[in-house]
Amino acid sequence: MPATQTKPAITIVEVGPRDGLQILKSILPTAYKTRWIAAAAAAGLREIEVCSFVPVAVVPGMADAADVVRFARTVPGLTTTALAPNAKGAQAAFAAGAHRVSMPISVSIAHNLANVRKTHEQSIDELRRAVDVRNGQPKSDNAEIEIGLSTAFGCSIAGAVPLADVLTLAEKCLAAGADRVTPADTIGIGNPVQVKRMYAALFKEFGTSKIGGSHFHDTRGQGIANALAALEAGVTSFDTSLAGLGGCPFAPGASGNVCTEDLVWILEEMGVTTGIDLAKLLACRDILRDGLPQEKLSGHLAEVGLARTQSGGRVAAAR
Amino acid sequence: MPATQTKPAITIVEVGPRDGLQILKSILPTAYKTRWIAAAAAAGLREIEVCSFVPVAVVPGMADAADVVRFARTVPGLTTTALAPNAKGAQAAFAAGAHRVSMPISVSIAHNLANVRKTHEQSIDELRRAVDVRNGQPKSDNAEIEIGLSTAFGCSIAGAVPLADVLTLAEKCLAAGADRVTPADTIGIGNPVQVKRMYAALFKEFGTSKIGGSHFHDTRGQGIANALAALEAGVTSFDTSLAGLGGCPFAPGASGNVCTEDLVWILEEMGVTTGIDLAKLLACRDILRDGLPQEKLSGHLAEVGLARTQSGGRVAAAR
Numbered sequence: 001m002p003a004t005q006t007k008p009a010i011t012i013v014e015v016g017p018r019d020g021l022q023i024l025k026s027i028l029p030t031a032y033k034t035r036w037i038a039a040a041a042a043a044g045l046r047e048i049e050v051c052s053f054v055p056v057a058v059v060p061g062m063a064d065a066a067d068v069v070r071f072a073r074t075v076p077g078l079t080t081t082a083l084a085p086n087a088k089g090a091q092a093a094f095a096a097g098a099h100r101v102s103m104p105i106s107v108s109i110a111h112n113l114a115n116v117r118k119t120h121e122q123s124i125d126e127l128r129r130a131v132d133v134r135n136g137q138p139k140s141d142n143a144e145i146e147i148g149l150s151t152a153f154g155c156s157i158a159g160a161v162p163l164a165d166v167l168t169l170a171e172k173c174l175a176a177g178a179d180r181v182t183p184a185d186t187i188g189i190g191n192p193v194q195v196k197r198m199y200a201a202l203f204k205e206f207g208t209s210k211i212g213g214s215h216f217h218d219t220r221g222q223g224i225a226n227a228l229a230a231l232e233a234g235v236t237s238f239d240t241s242l243a244g245l246g247g248c249p250f251a252p253g254a255s256g257n258v259c260t261e262d263l264v265w266i267l268e269e270m271g272v273t274t275g276i277d278l279a280k281l282l283a284c285r286d287i288l289r290d291g292l293p294q295e296k297l298s299g300h301l302a303e304v305g306l307a308r309t310q311s312g313g314r315v316a317a318a319r
Numbered sequence: 320m321p322a323t324q325t326k327p328a329i330t331i332v333e334v335g336p337r338d339g340l341q342i343l344k345s346i347l348p349t350a351y352k353t354r355w356i357a358a359a360a361a362a363g364l365r366e367i368e369v370c371s372f373v374p375v376a377v378v379p380g381m382a383d384a385a386d387v388v389r390f391a392r393t394v395p396g397l398t399t400t401a402l403a404p405n406a407k408g409a410q411a412a413f414a415a416g417a418h419r420v421s422m423p424i425s426v427s428i429a430h431n432l433a434n435v436r437k438t439h440e441q442s443i444d445e446l447r448r449a450v451d452v453r454n455g456q457p458k459s460d461n462a463e464i465e466i467g468l469s470t471a472f473g474c475s476i477a478g479a480v481p482l483a484d485v486l487t488l489a490e491k492c493l494a495a496g497a498d499r500v501t502p503a504d505t506i507g508i509g510n511p512v513q514v515k516r517m518y519a520a521l522f523k524e525f526g527t528s529k530i531g532g533s534h535f536h537d538t539r540g541q542g543i544a545n546a547l548a549a550l551e552a553g554v555t556s557f558d559t560s561l562a563g564l565g566g567c568p569f570a571p572g573a574s575g576n577v578c579t580e581d582l583v584w585i586l587e588e589m590g591v592t593t594g595i596d597l598a599k600l601l602a603c604r605d606i607l608r609d610g611l612p613q614e615k616l617s618g619h620l621a622e623v624g625l626a627r628t629q630s631g632g633r634v635a636a637a638r
Contacts, residue, residue, distance in 0.1 A: 188623075191588040192547060221581035221619035225544045228511060255619060262540035269510040300540035300574060304507075 008275030011237045012264060013213065014040050015049040017068070018083050019257055020245030022052060024295055027061040032291030034071045036284060037078075040242070043280035047079040048072060049102065049239070053089035069096035083148075085116050087129035094133055094143055101134075103127060104148040104184070105173065107165050108155035111186075115150065120169065124176050131177035144180070146212045147173040152183035152198065153190030163198060167205055174210055182212035182239075185226065188219020192229035199233035213237025216258050218244060218298075223258035224266060231272065238263060243285050244298030259299040261285075279306055327594035330556045331583060332532065333359050334368040336387070337402050338576055339564030341371060343614055346380040351610030353390045355603060356397075359561070362599035366398040367391060368421065368558070372408035388415035402467075404435045406448035413452055413462050420453075422446060423467040423503070424492065426484050427474035430505075434469065439488065443495050450496035463499070465531045466492040471502035471517065472509030482517060486524055493529055501531035501558075504545065507538020511548035518552035532556025535577050537563055537617075542577035543585060550591065557582060562604050563617030578618040580604075597625055 017036060021028055028036075037048055050072045051065035065082065072080040073096075081100040084090040090101045105123040106112035112123060130145055137143040151158075152166045170181045183198055190198075195214075202211045214230040214237065216223045227238050240263050246256020264276050278301075288297055336355060340347055347355075356367055369391045370384035384401065391399040392415075400419040401412040409420045424442040425431035431442060449464055456462040470477075471485045489500045502517055509517075514533075521530050533549040533556065535542045546557050559582050565575020583595050597620075604621055607614070 191585055193589040219619065219623055220584055221543055221578065222585050224540055225547050225585065228544050255622075259540065265539055266510055266541050266544065270512040300538060303574075304538055 006273065008044075008273045009236070010231070010267065010272055010274060011047055011213070012045060012260060012274050012276060013047045013049060013081070013237060013239045014045050014242060014260055015215075015239045015257060016241035016243070016245045016260070018049040018052050019239070020241040020243075021061055022054075022059050023247050023256070024061065024245075024292065026292050026294050028288075028291045030064040030067055032287055033064070033068050036242075036287045036291075037068070037072050038075060039280070039284045039287060041075045041078045043284060044274070044276035045281075046077060046275065047081065047237075049081045049083065052083035052085075053092045054083075054085055066092060066096040069093065069098050073097040081146075084130070086126045087133060090130035090145070091133045094137055099142065100144040100146055101130065102146045102148050102182075103130060103178075104150045105169065106150040106155070106186070107161050107169050108151040108158040110157040111151045111155045114157060120172070124172055127173060127176045127178060134177075145178050147178045147181045148215065149173075149181055149183045150186045153185040153194060154187060156187045163201055166198065167201060170202065170206060174206060180210055180212035181206075182215055184215035185217055186215075188217030188223070190216065190226055191222060192225050195226050195229040196233045199230060199235060203234060208234065211235075213239060215239040217246070218255045218258050221255075223255075224263060227258055227263055228266070228270075231267075240264075242281075243288055243302070245288065245295070255298050259301075261301045262299055265301050282306065325592065327363075327592045328555070329550070329586065329591055329593060330366055330532070331364060331579060331593050331595060332366045332368060332400070332556060332558045333364045333561060333579055334534075334558045334576060335560035335562070335564045335579070337368040337371050338558070339560040339562075340380055341373075341378050342566050342575070343380065343564075343611065345611050345613050347607075347610045349383040349386055351606055352383070352387050355561070355606045355610075356387070356391050357394060358599070358603045358606060360394045360397045362603060363593070363595035364600075365396060365594065366400065366556075368400045368402065371402035371404070372411045373402075373404055385411060385415040388412065388417050392416040400465075403449070405445045406452060409449035409464065410452045413456055418461065419463040419465055420449065421465045421467050421501075422449060422497075423469045424488065425469040425474070425505070426480050426488050427470040427477040429476040430470045430474045433476060439491070443491055446492060446495045446497060453496075464497050466497045466500045467534065468492075468500055468502045469505045472504040472513060473506060475506045482520055485517065486520060489521065489525060493525060499529055499531035500525070501534055503534035504536055505534075507536030507542070509535065509545055510541060511544050514545050514548040515552045518549060518554060522553060527553065530554075532558060534558040536565070537574045537577050542574075543582060546577055546582055547585070547589075550586075559583075561600075562607055562621070564607065564614070574617050578620075580620045581618055584620050601625065 051068045053065050056063045079099050082093040082098040083102045084093050093101045214235045216226045240260040241257035242260045244255045244259035264274050370387045372384050375382045398418050401417040402421045403409040403412050412420045533554045535545045559579040560576035561579045563574045563578035
């Protein structure tokens, strides 16, 4: 970035290559993944969750995880993150060169058992082992471990998830050596009032430096509203997925993560800088269209394009 | 409503039978319109914009406007509103029994010329004539005239629309006898920062009683966020459309008004009462599916249903 440019106000973390792809029946070939990562970075994305290190039998589309991380590490200025459900996956992620590993632990015990077949105690043990792996990394890598607090806003199995349970698990994870925790609306059930309450409590208990960012799904059309509520609460990092890729395992046809280009559009219109070139970002959809011809691409902005947007909305908003 | 029930905090105005249908190529038969209106009212909707009184040659699907208003007036407790582009249409609407007539005047002069072929002065003259018509109504009917300030958030022809122009036109309309004005995001270009600024200025200049409500399109995926921004600004009435019916004449495939059921869901989750039964509201979609088999129904909530929603989100939000 030239010295004359101002640092963007917030960070968009593209999680499509991980969260978007992992649920699809189609497999995006590695060459498309690397094209996507390169194009997204060229559009201004500075952080991408590029894959997950999970058993190939469970998610065949992630068989190329190490290759994808190694490619992402060649992109200048890009923070490369990966998901790992356990210490073994974290080890593989760090070995491939991931800057940060995100490990999911569900606040809902029923969901944690269903998702990673572990109790909270067993998951915390995995975290401790991953921390040991991380501590063995060269210091120059600044490798980090973040815990995704899955089902923090509600659970498909247990229903309501008390905020107190989120705080309890967050404390345990930080005590076990996690660098940060991020509450995740895994099933897309949260609302803006809950979002503001969640972050107020997390920031108060643990301080802003220990809270990673936000992770919302657009399952009930509330994704953008929740992201903006998090922004108001002081959150500066937002997980999103190009073309809203992904979905909900419990609802065929439901949309996935908050759509990257739609969130970038509204943030920029509101005067919140993202550092992202929207035209270049929209062009990244072509890669998905070519590489995932069977899959539905979502997103509103792509339907109308940018032509009237930049002349109409932004200038109007500035008056 | 039983005396034990609390009055809902806000009013949802279903505008699908007017704004949703007017852009479609398909025509919804009158019998489906009346079924829809009756079912929506039974679900708890207390105000419906049921049709527009426009030349049949322009919008063939509105040929039954008077019949639809007459039916709606038989539904107990329902406020029946209609759109009219001019005094002649307003006269027909009042004659049929509409409680309120909404007349659109575009803040953008270029848009007004394109939309109703009139200058601002000519549109204000139409308003004055409509006010004369209204003043000739029996007083017991409390007939009202509301001006929809079209393109208040930006224009597809002129681009940016200065807030000062919105205020100027609002003042002229109120001086000419309009009961209320409502800023409309006709092309779905507005953002939450702009929404809050707009309503702060309108409330300050004219007082809350002279501002009708809100009218947002979800063209760029920002509809829910804009509605919640308006709620924060003090707005208590929200135009929405079942299944997000409608669209944008400038963008095939783009979604229409804010989706009624998605907005009701998030408001209820936030603890903002609407008085609407979501299950009954969702069932209204069946009427559209039967009556408009060629048209795409939008909306997120319908994809996932209510099963996990009420047990998960709302309870979690309350803690």
